[in-house]
Amino acid sequence: MARAAHPDAMKPRGPQRTRTAPPTAPAEFPFAGRYRTYTLFDWTGIVYLLAGLVALRVVWALGSGESAWSTLQQQLANPLYLAFHALSLVAVIFVGVRFFRLFPKAQPARIGPVKPPPQPVLHAMLYAAWVVVSGGLALVLAGGIF
Amino acid sequence: MKHPLLKLEPLIWLLFGLGIMVGTMLLTAWLAVVCLGAPLGLVPADALAFERAHALGATWIGRLVLVGVVALPLWKGAHHTRHVFIDAGGADRDAVVAPILYAIAAAGSLLAIVAAGRI
Numbered sequence: 001m002a003r004a005a006h007p008d009a010m011k012p013r014g015p016q017r018t019r020t021a022p023p024t025a026p027a028e029f030p031f032a033g034r035y036r037t038y039t040l041f042d043w044t045g046i047v048y049l050l051a052g053l054v055a056l057r058v059v060w061a062l063g064s065g066e067s068a069w070s071t072l073q074q075q076l077a078n079p080l081y082l083a084f085h086a087l088s089l090v091a092v093i094f095v096g097v098r099f100f101r102l103f104p105k106a107q108p109a110r111i112g113p114v115k116p117p118p119q120p121v122l123h124a125m126l127y128a129a130w131v132v133v134s135g136g137l138a139l140v141l142a143g144g145i146f
Numbered sequence: 147m148k149h150p151l152l153k154l155e156p157l158i159w160l161l162f163g164l165g166i167m168v169g170t171m172l173l174t175a176w177l178a179v180v181c182l183g184a185p186l187g188l189v190p191a192d193a194l195a196f197e198r199a200h201a202l203g204a205t206w207i208g209r210l211v212l213v214g215v216v217a218l219p220l221w222k223g224a225h226h227t228r229h230v231f232i233d234a235g236g237a238d239r240d241a242v243v244a245p246i247l248y249a250i251a252a253a254g255s256l257l258a259i260v261a262a263g264r265i
Binding site: 023029030039041042043044045046047048049050051052053054055056058059060062063064066069070073076077081082085086088089092093095096099103129130133134135136137138140141142143146 | 165166167168169170171172173174175176177178179180181182183184185186189190192193194196198199200202203211212215216217218219220222223224225226227228229230233237247250251254257258261262263264265
């Protein structure tokens with residue numbers, strides 16, 4: 001006659017990974033439905049990465065003297081640079097509009113005793129900051145002030 | 147390589163968050179004036195003449211803005227480019243791709259500090 005099985009006979013020896021189904025992409029991924037905006041938002045990362053590297057080149061040229069600065073200014077007028085920077089500006093505005101719309105929705109109901117402002121107020125504050133920072137910097141760079 | 151990245155996750159997310167918020171605010175003006183307005187002749191020619199640009203960049207706030215214009219978009223870019231790779235089916239290669247992208251952002255940030263210091 002067989003012995004009764006131990007109740008823990010099938011128990012794993014230690015904690016195991018939860019078994020899950022292999023990941024599969026949704027039917028609409030990457031360019032249909034709501035995934036289009038998600039995918040484009042991710043792709044702006046490539047644009048930001050390249051724009052940051054070009055900005056590094058600009059700052060480096062500024063520290064290298066007048067001749068390097070003039071050469072760089074001429075290079076920035078190249079149609080390829082202009083096209084890339086036009087695309088970058090579109091990407092930056094797209095990121096700003098999307099992120100500033102999402103940011104208020106992602107806030108916790110309260111942080112300790114402090115409650116965040118209502119979503120429309122937070123949204124407006126972000127846009128105000130964008131206008132002030134970007135507008136102020138643009139005015140300085142374009143010679144409007146200082 | 148996963149483990150060090152997980153440890154650095156809070157720092158990476160801080161820099162990514164700053165990049166997406168502050169970087170976007172700075173880049174809007176930078177692209178509009180320095181990269182498009184000046185080359186297209188839409189801003190006065192002397193606005194970004196070497197003497198003026200150098201004088202602006204040599205102040206402490208000027209250096210800070212220049213470092214921000216370079217470094218913050220690099221971190222936002224590195225993090226989102228990582229996710230482009232993952233979403234394109236490259237999750238298996240994330241352990242290689244992610245450190246490379248963050249290394250580019252880190253090296254670019256350090257070079258931005260050096261570049262701003264040279265002004």
